[in-house]
Amino acid sequence: MKAMTSTPALSFCAFSLLTFGLFTLFASSVSLSAQAQDNNQPPPVLVQIDKAREQAISQLTWVPGTVLSVTDANLASEVNGRITWMADVGDVVKAGEPLVKVDDTRLRITRSQNTSNIARWRSQVELFTKRLARYKNLQASQNTSRGELEEVVADLENAKQELAQAKLDLEFTEYQIEQSNVRAPFTALVVDRLQSPGEYTGVGQTLLRVVNPDSVEVQVRAPLNVLAYIENGMSVSVHNKAHQVQESIRAIVPVGNSASRMMELRIAISPGDFPIGSAVRVALPSSDTHDGVTIPRDALVLRKSGTYIYQLNENNEAEQVKVTTGVGMGDRIEVFGDVNPKRSVVVRGAERLRAGQKVRYNDEQESLTAKN
Numbered sequence: 001m002k003a004m005t006s007t008p009a010l011s012f013c014a015f016s017l018l019t020f021g022l023f024t025l026f027a028s029s030v031s032l033s034a035q036a037q038d039n040n041q042p043p044p045v046l047v048q049i050d051k052a053r054e055q056a057i058s059q060l061t062w063v064p065g066t067v068l069s070v071t072d073a074n075l076a077s078e079v080n081g082r083i084t085w086m087a088d089v090g091d092v093v094k095a096g097e098p099l100v101k102v103d104d105t106r107l108r109i110t111r112s113q114n115t116s117n118i119a120r121w122r123s124q125v126e127l128f129t130k131r132l133a134r135y136k137n138l139q140a141s142q143n144t145s146r147g148e149l150e151e152v153v154a155d156l157e158n159a160k161q162e163l164a165q166a167k168l169d170l171e172f173t174e175y176q177i178e179q180s181n182v183r184a185p186f187t188a189l190v191v192d193r194l195q196s197p198g199e200y201t202g203v204g205q206t207l208l209r210v211v212n213p214d215s216v217e218v219q220v221r222a223p224l225n226v227l228a229y230i231e232n233g234m235s236v237s238v239h240n241k242a243h244q245v246q247e248s249i250r251a252i253v254p255v256g257n258s259a260s261r262m263m264e265l266r267i268a269i270s271p272g273d274f275p276i277g278s279a280v281r282v283a284l285p286s287s288d289t290h291d292g293v294t295i296p297r298d299a300l301v302l303r304k305s306g307t308y309i310y311q312l313n314e315n316n317e318a319e320q321v322k323v324t325t326g327v328g329m330g331d332r333i334e335v336f337g338d339v340n341p342k343r344s345v346v347v348r349g350a351e352r353l354r355a356g357q358k359v360r361y362n363d364e365q366e367s368l369t370a371k372n
Helices: 002-040 105-140 146-179 224-229
Strands: 045-051 053-057 060-069 072-076 081-086 098-102 181-183 188-193 206-211 216-223 235-239 244-253 262-269 279-285 290-296 301-303 306-312 318-329 332-337 344-348 359-361
Touching: 053 318, 060 318, 081 206, 098 206, 105 146, 146 181, 216 224, 216 279, 224 262, 224 279, 235 262, 262 279, 290 318, 290 344
Parallel strands: 045 359
Antiparallel strands: 045 344, 053 290, 060 216, 060 279, 072 206, 081 098, 098 181, 188 206, 216 262, 235 244, 235 279, 244 262, 290 332, 301 306, 306 318, 306 344, 318 332
């Protein structure tokens, strides 16, 4: 009887344990399923962002330009002689320092001759001065003729003129000795040597070509139709493949020729921005300005259904915005659409984004690199 009465109790306990086990297994399965679903969500995509901007926009015309030194000179000697020393190509010589030295031995000999002539004519002036005083005394006592007195006066005046000429000759020789050193008229970079030490040079014969590396500008040939949209002092973009700067128009020469209809502009740039002689491109406005929104060109995502950009909301989620493009301005372009100029746009990594997807980015706007 005791064994028969204990069987239902054991069965009930076993059923309870089985039910609890099944519930625990179900709960664990649901938890694992939810965890697996969370793990299957893609992580935030690493992107690079930039700003959308509201700015004045105008059509740009890109024109070629050449970087040149404001002062580019061929230097020559003012004296004849043999070259004893010359600065090397590539040397930078400060203003007032010698670039070329010409042998001045002949000029120093001439200077000695000039000094001797001065002494000789100075003694002649002293001699005729004393003689004139004596003849004046004789004239007063009427012991000499007036003609003889006038002849002494003339001799004295001639001696004075010869003395003045001898002093001028000495001054000119001193000047030539000074000019036997051809000095830099400005801070000069030696570009080319057209003669070499040991050669004989003549007056006016070109010795060196030098440029001022501290004073450079861009020479631009621009079409006349941009004249109405530019002015002195206007900031324009100057760039080559490796570098881009914003500089000001220094001078406008509003005169074209009948063949090309092109005029000349000069744009001041900082030394070191571009090598002298290099080719650059300059962006000049060629239409009236209007206000609009611009984004980097790299932010555009081209699809068969249209052109899109991705902007980030406050939760760092990508929102797809359909746009149409307008005027290009260098590396930026005008866009029309539901663009919020206060929100960032995705510049790199947009091609793999989906609407609503979370992103992460580098605040320093560096290139795309994985974060730890």
